Amino acid sequence: MKDSRIRILYIDDEVHNLNAFKASFRRSYEIYTANSAQEGKLLLKEIMVHIIIADQKMPVATGVDFFNEIKETLPDPIRILLTGYTDVEDIIDAINKGHIFSYIKKPWDENELHRTINNAYEIYRTRKQLKEKIEELEKTNDELNRFIYSTSHDLRSPLMSVLGIINLTRLDNSVVDPNNYVGMIESCILKLDGFIQKIIEYYRNSRLDVEYEKIDFNNLLNDCIIAFQPQDTSIQFQMNVDQAFDFKGDTFRISVILNNLISNAVKYQKPDESNPLVDLSVKVEPHKATIWIKDNGIGILSEHLNNIFKMFFRSKNNNKPGSGIGLYIVKEALNKIGGTINVESKYGEGTQFEITIPNRNEFDT
Incomplete structure (x- = not known):
């Protein structure tokens, strides 16, 4: 034809x-x-x-x-x-x-030109098929992401309802629970809700456009400390911000990065540590901001350091609950804004993350 x-x-x-x-x-x-x-x-x-x-x-x-x-x-x-x-x-x-x-x-030469045309057409067909497959995969991936995001949102509502009911039973003492089954249910619900929130975080990071605005690191770190200090009131937070220059960055993604790293610093403290510490430092320069998050927690095994940013990787040297996607989200968020991250850790002594983020204020001047 x-x-x-x-x-x-x-x-x-x-x-x-x-x-x-x-x-x-x-x-x-x-x-x-x-x-x-x-x-x-x-x-x-x-x-x-x-x-x-x-x-x-x-x-x-x-x-x-x-x-x-x-x-x-x-x-x-x-x-x-x-x-x-x-x-x-x-x-x-x-x-x-x-x-x-x-x-x-x-x-x-007619034969040579015939061969060249046929070879060229094979390449054309292969490229077209590959393009169609890519478009099909992108559509499937988009639909899957939307489904996961929608499902995650829908799941949070009944979970919050169950937590509300648990709190009501405690207020009116209507349930006798000598074995703390209600407490175990609450713990499982909170763990599941934490995982759902990570999925929503991942989706928003992958979908939202990057938006730059002025950031005050004193305010940003204070908000993080207020959010995480109640989880372990024995932890001492130290904060040192050297911001002599204006900094412009993506507030949402920088908050995601800080929240995940500070959450880990709080979660992975040593149970027997008499002076648990989380040290937060920031230095803002005209072209970048460097952030250090240091703790004296359980640390990371050296053989695991190359894998901690992989999705669902969890170190086997602790029995702490976790989703295994927090550090993956950190890495993805940094990729979105052109940042980098390095980690140093000594097992049994603690961990330090160093994050570098470009200062977009420099590009606007």
């Missing part, structure tokens, strides 16, 4: 070349011809072709100039250049500039 044939546009300012090409290949392919780059562009607005063949030496615009001009608006058709060039550097330059698949020396 005609629709299943390879469609080729051949551009050449010499009419006899156009006629010869059409006579040689019209039985095998669906051929369109143009005698100038301008005419070729007009044809391409009306016809979708698989392969474009252009002569290099044409008046007004060369074949390479033509390919270079259309490569952004028409990236799919495969480009073949006909050239009388024998200079290797000129040929390489032509291929690089025009994103050209191949070149054929004039006068062309």
Whole structure:
């Protein structure tokens, strides 16, 4: 069928070349011809072709100039250049500039051109199939993310209702619970809710646009300390902020990073530590902010340091509850804003994270 044939546009300012090409290949392919780059562009607005063949030496615009001009608006058709060039550097330059698949020396050999066209079409088909698969995967991934986000939101409502009921039973002493079953239920619910919140955090980080605004690190760290101090009132928080310059960054993602790291510093303290400590330091410079979060907790085994930012990785050297995605979210959030993170840890002595975040205030001036 005609629709299943390879469609080729051949551009050449010499009419006899156009006629010869059409006579040689019209039985095998669906051929369109143009005698100038301008005419070729007009044809391409009306016809979708698989392969474009252009002569290099044409008046007004060369074949390479033509390919270079259309490569952004028409990236799919495969480009073949006909050239009388024998200079290797000129040929390489032509291929690089025009994103050209191949070149054929004039006068062309019919068998060679047949092979080149068929190879070019195979590449066209493979690229198209790959593009379709990518689009299909992106759609599936998007739908899956939306489903997880929606489900996570829907799950939180009944969980909060159960927690509310537990609190009511404690207030009116309506339930006798000598074995603390209610407490165990509450603990499980809080653990599940924490995991759901991490999923929502992950989704928001992957979907929300990056937005930059002025950040006061004193306020930001104070908010974190207020949020986490009630979890373990024995922990001493030390804070040192050196912010001599304005800093502009993504508040949401920086908060996600700090919350996850400070949460870990609180959670992974040693049970027998007499002076549990979490040290928070920030130094703001014109081009970046550096944040250090240090604790004297249980630390991380050296063989685990290369894996802690992987999704669902959990160290086996502790029995603390965790989702295994907190540090993965930290890494993803930093990738979104162009930041970096390094970790130093000694098992049994504590851990220090060093985070570097670009100061977007510098880019706006």
